Amino acid sequence: MGDVIAEWVRLHGLGSKLDEAKVRAAWEEVMPPVIVSKTRKITVQKGAMMVELDSAPLKEEFAMSKGRIADMLNEHLGRNLIDRVIIR
Numbered sequence: 001m002g003d004v005i006a007e008w009v010r011l012h013g014l015g016s017k018l019d020e021a022k023v024r025a026a027w028e029e030v031m032p033p034v035i036v037s038k039t040r041k042i043t044v045q046k047g048a049m050m051v052e053l054d055s056a057p058l059k060e061e062f063a064m065s066k067g068r069i070a071d072m073l074n075e076h077l078g079r080n081l082i083d084r085v086i087i088r
Helices: 002-011 015-030 033-037 056-063 066-077
Strands: 039-045 048-053 084-087
Touching: 015 039, 015 066, 033 039, 048 056, 056 066, 056 084, 066 084
Parallel strands: 048 084
Antiparallel strands: 039 048
16 A cells, blocks of 8 residues: 555655655754744755755854754654755
8 A cells, every 4th residue: 555655646746745844844853942943944855955044143053064954854754855955
């Protein structure tokens, strides 16, 4: 049954949307609540995760930790969905 659902998702082009939803959920589980509350938007496209933050100091701090953020999320997800992180 799982194979049928996976094939249906693939045929209907929903895999990327499901992956994006998984990344958003992982962000909320991995990051502290204060960071989640400062997050405006998260999108994922072709392995690139774009995070829009409300806080300039957080943007600067995260800009230096992009690789670590991707590693944390990928580890939490159990697979490599994020190749790079873009902070805005």
